[in-house]
Amino acid sequence: MNRKTLMKLSVLAVCSALVFLLTSGNGGSVLVLTAMPFTFLGKGLRVLSLSGPAGNIAAIVIYVTVCLLPLVLILRKKKDKEDWLLVLGSAMLFYVLYLMINPGLMLNGMSSDVGSAILCGTVVSVFVSWGILKLLHKGETMEISSGYHALRVLLGACAALYIVAGFGIGTGELKAEIEAVRTGNTMPGQNLLDTYIFLFFIYAVQVMEYTLDACLMILGIELTKELEQNPYSESCVMAAGKMSKKAQGYLTVILLSNMVLNIAQVLAASRLYNIDAMVRIPVFSVALCLCSMALTRLLGQGKDIKEENDLYI
């Protein structure tokens, strides 16, 4: 990983940690953040609608236009199967945006911020699913260079998300858990220090896991550059080997730290006021490591076949 990338990731880590620390954010607040465009639009249309007859008509026009926007993509001549998801997205937009404009009509339990965030998150999930399915479909016929470019963007986005998830959401959740332990255990004589230390230990392990996986994705980006230049070259096989070695090292560290965390929790259970009910097994890191090992072997075999093929004149 070069210094520039490391710098970018560090800045992202510090910024996301600060944002989630200062705004008391957690995983739920990310959902609320996702819903923000819908809630803002709903509130704006409500204000516009109540401003008078002309405002009401304008609000209806904007509402219908926004909800029909996804269907513009279906009107194109060349449609893919996944494009029909946009019809569902459009219908859901009509329903959810109507509820955002008229929050009084929302069902019980959906009226809170988190409730509306879940509704809007459902709409977003339809469009995200459409986007991913589209990418998968296009990936089959995409030119090789465009495919590598798309892969680089995807890996970069995943690495950034992992950093935000680790340092941002993780920090917010650590703060919330420390607060919950502090406010829920006010009896005199209770020693909460062990619990705080343990919470920080869990946080450190989670952050490390996310960071190492993000580093692996950055190495993946470097590998795609080599693959684009020449997938049969020695440098490409070496880059894949380097990634595979690091993946194995990272996985060892992640597995051991998770194991230590699980054992430490059992040993210190009597002194802890907060128990993490999850037994941690880093499935994603394992999958990432196995994929990089398989890729290295495959590239090595490809290079050998190419070298042999070059001896056929």
Added chain:
Amino acid sequence: MAIQVHLDELLKDRGMTAKELCKWVGITEANLSILRSGKAKGIRFGTVNKICFYLQCDVGDILKFDGQLEVDEDA
């Protein structure tokens, strides 16, 4: 090699340089060098066809069998 490549003699007879042959046949000089040195594992029908055409010779003029059985190391 049990199969010997006799390109050098043919080129000399025809008064053609290796560079010229590469240009006509459409292979690199490095590949022709591999072929001439006997390090090539195989030769494509298309390449033989072009070499025979441009050197006006038969396949047997390029490749000759020395009567020995060579054990394939990769087999």
